[in-house]
Amino acid sequence: MVTMAALSLADWLRSLPDDDLADLLRARRDLATPPPANSDVLATRASTAGSVARACENLDSATLAVIETLLVAGADDTPVAIGRLRELLTDVPPHSLGRLRSLALAWGPDDAVTVAPAAREVFGPFPAGLGASSPGLAELGADAVADRLAEVGEDERALLATLSSGPPVGRTRDAATDLPLASATTPVQKLLARGLLVRRDEQTVELPREVGIALRGGVVFGAGALNEPELPLNRHEQSDVDAAAAGEAMELLRHAEALLRSWSEQPPPVLKSGGLGVRELRRLARGLDIDERRATLLVELVVGAGLAAADENTSPEWVPTTLTDSWLAMPPSGRWLTLAQAWLDLPRMPGLAGGRDARDKVVVPLSEELRRPLAPTIRRRALSTLAELPHGAGVTADDLVALLTWRAPRKGGRTRDAAVRDVLTESNALGIVALGALSTAGGSLLDGEAHGAAAAMAEALPRPVDHILVQADLTVVAPGPLEPDLAARIEAVADIESAGHATMYRVSETSVRRALDSGRTADELHELFRTRSRTPVPQSLSYLIDDVARRHGRLRGGVAASFLRCDDEVLLAEVLRTQAASELELRRIAPTVVVSPYPLAEVLDVLRAAGFTPAAKGPDGRILDLRPSGRRIPARGRTSRQAEPTRVGPISDAQLAAVVTHVRAGDRAARSRKGSVVRLPAGGGADTSATMALLSRAANEQREVWIGFVDSHGTATQRVLTPVRVGAGLLETSTGERYPLHRITSAALVED
Structure with missing residues (x-):
């Protein structure tokens, strides 16, 4: 009969109820695939270093402290009573030992707790940052060690304090000689002579476990390591958080729209290695008046949402897709929801752009180096922590990083802390988080309630205004987001000078001519400003519109290859005497008509650059707008998701029951x-x-x-x-x- 003191993991697994065994297989999915033949196979699989390491990834610092303390006590070799564990820890967290047992990382009754030998391999040669035990000091006891420590000087105590915090080894030339205490001069030599350090070789010394524990107050971990850090909260009204989030969302949408317009007119090339070049990114950042970090986030979002993609030409370019037009036609809350959902599920980390890869090359946006399949999990983990806080409660990035680190210190790797900070930066830019707190729309998005998220953002966004303020210096102020139709009409006749909650436009001769080129008449422009301005329309604006309209279209082009017609023969003769006429190969075919072999759009551009103001005319006599409408390519879905490797989903209850039955059948066969x-x-x-x-x-x-x-x-x-x-x-x-x-x-x- 197997005694309690020698209870093996396989025996313990056989003694578990079926429900507990199913919970273990659910928590440690790697143990169930493929189904183990019996409890012996399951125990062997659960005791491997790789499986133990994976199981430890989701443990908090307190639970890890318990398993490390068990290793310090030698539970991987000989079962340890829980009383000994309580001696080495200030206070054993009540949930920790149960959690370790539920994961089969520790097993056995309270008087004989055992851990897998592979745990020592996972936690390294110095669990809890303590060195190996010294037989001599162990025999002397804790009181004798304390007496020796009381005799050391300040310089020796400083060295001991450094080694006691871990790791407990150090390299020094003083380890080469063995001197009596009377002849010792350096701190290392004195500590070696007192037996408070142990020589490992001629250049290495180690702090014995007994000394390290004594320096820590007689315990392996203090109370500070076992208690979850409290988050200092910054209290805000939830309405203020939502308003700030809506402001950020408006800026994001404005920049995304400008990016898509820019790429429609002049698509940037795709690098041979994939991605967007550094020069193109900087050009985009300058054009949008944002920093490169935000520009990177924007390009990742529009491509991740399927609004832009690389075309399939021999020289591929980043071009907006057909989804762009339907996205632009959505209300602002719908456009925000598209980008926010794309970010939440994006298997990429835009924050890594600008760094260096393994070949010391700059990591560029949209490149494969930014692909991280676990990125959505990291985002949801950080945002879920914010969702636990009271409404309107905000935290700083450093405090959130500290809490997440305590909750899973072995999870996330070297980039864990930077990734959490990137999540907060990006979620702030999207309006999911504001003032360090989760917005109402962000909370609904995290819960998977898309309609609720869009409704919450629509509620928080400022109401569109139906009027403008025209000023005497030919500037037009929009006191808020304009109605879509009004915004399109204003942008046709004025240029954005500064954007924000209140947008400033400027009307110029060029912008008025652009409006007339698009087919609008002077009367329509007068009517627009007269009916939509809450301030009197200045005479200077009316004069500007009339003056440009008077000169606009005196030269009218048609499509032959192209032709120019002008009732003023003197003006036409003036055109023919310019260098532009030679470049365009203009030829008079009638007193008031000249033709060119070049396309009409190119003819008009060259003449405008020469100082003339021609207009294009269609077959019906109406003014034509020859400006390019922007390129589009078919949407191919979210390419970032297509390339994401298939994830292993959670195991179902039926599958768990089958695996448990499989294991029990194997146990029955074995006995x-x-x-x-x-x-x-x-x-x-x-x-x-x-x-x-x-x-x-x-x-x-x-x-x-x-x-x-x-x-x-x-x-x-x-x-x-x-x-x-x-x-x-x-x-x-x-x-x-x-x-x-x-x-x-x-x-x-x-x-x-």
Whole structure:
């Protein structure tokens, strides 16, 4: 009989209720794939260093402190009583030991707790930052060690304090000589002479475990390491948080729209290695008047949302897709939701752009180096922590990083802290977080409530205004977000000078001519400012519109290849005398008409650059707008998601039940008493009549039979079952299972 003191992990797993075993397999998914043959196989798999390391990734600092303290006490070699654990810890967290047992990282009763030997490999040679035990100091006891420490000087105590915080080893030339205390001069020599340091080789010394524990006050970890840090909260009204978030969302949408317009007119090239070049990124940042970090986030968002993609030309470029037009037609809350959802699920980390890769090359936006399949998990983990706080409560990035680090110090790798800070920066830019707190729209988005998120953002966004303020210096102020139709009409006749909650436009001769080129008339422009301005329209603006309209279209072009017509023969002669006429190969075909072999748009551009103000005319006599409308390519969905590797989903209850049944069946087979074993001859063509006869006899007599079986994965297992029918190449059992006869390697009746 197995005693408690020698309880193995396999024995402990066999003693677990089925529900507890299912919980273990759910928490440690790697143990269930493929299903283990029995508890011995499950125990072996759970005790490997890789599996132990994965299980420790989700443990908090307090639970990790318990398992490290157990290693310090030698629980990987000899079971340790919980009383000894309480001696080494200030206070054993009540949930920690239970958590370790539920994960099979520790097992056994309170008087004999054991941990897997592989845990020492996972935590390194110095668990809890303590060195190896010194037999001499262990025999002396804690009081004698304290007496020796009381005799050391300040310089020696400073060295001990450094080593006691870990790691407990140091390199020094003073380790080469062994001097008595009277002859020792340096701190290392004195501590070696007192026995408070141990020489490992001629250049290495180590602080013994007993000394390290004494310097820590007689415990392995103090209370500070076992308690979750409290988050200092900055209280705000939730309405203020939502208003700030809405302001950031408006800026994001404005920049995203400007980016798509820019790429429509002049798509940037795709680098040969993929991604967007540094020069193109800087050009975009200057054009939008933002920093490169925000520009990187924007390009990742529009591509991640499927609004832009690389075309398939021989010289590929980043071009807006057909989804752009429908996105631009959405209300602001809908446009925000598209970008916010794309960011939350984006398997990439835009914050890594600008760094260096393994080849010391700059990591550029939209490149494969930014792909991180775990990025959505990191974002949700950080935002879920904010969702735990009271409404309107904000925290700083440093405090959030400290809390997440305590909750899972072994998770995230070297970039963990930077990734959390990037999440806060990016979520602030998106309006998911503001003032350090989760916005109402961000909370709904995190919960998967898309309609609720859009409604919350619509509620927080400022209401569109239907009026403008025209000023005497030809500037136009929009006191808030304009209605879509009004915004389009104002942007056609004025240029944005500064943007924000109140947008400043400027009307100039160029902008008025642009409006007239697009087919608008002077009367329409007068009507726009007269009806929509809450301030009197200055005469200077009216004069500017009339003056440009008077000169606009005096030269009218048509499509032959292209032609110019002018009723003023003197003006036409002036055009023909310019250098532009030679470049365009203008030729007079009538007193008031000249033609050119070049496209009309190019003819008009060259003449405008020469100081003339021609206009394009269509077959119906109306003014034509020849400006390019921007390129579009078919949308191909979110390419970033398509390339994401398939994730292993959570295991279902039915699958767990099947695995537990599989393990229990293997355990039962392993402990069953077998009669004479009939083995199938190797080769596949031998006579199997003896095996068939044995199985048929068991089916007729309703007796249990033990079989050796090789599954479809090639894994050999054992089963105890009751056959009910043998035939057609199958063995059917009383539980409805079917086993192909050609996979049964051996069989025996189970004896009582």
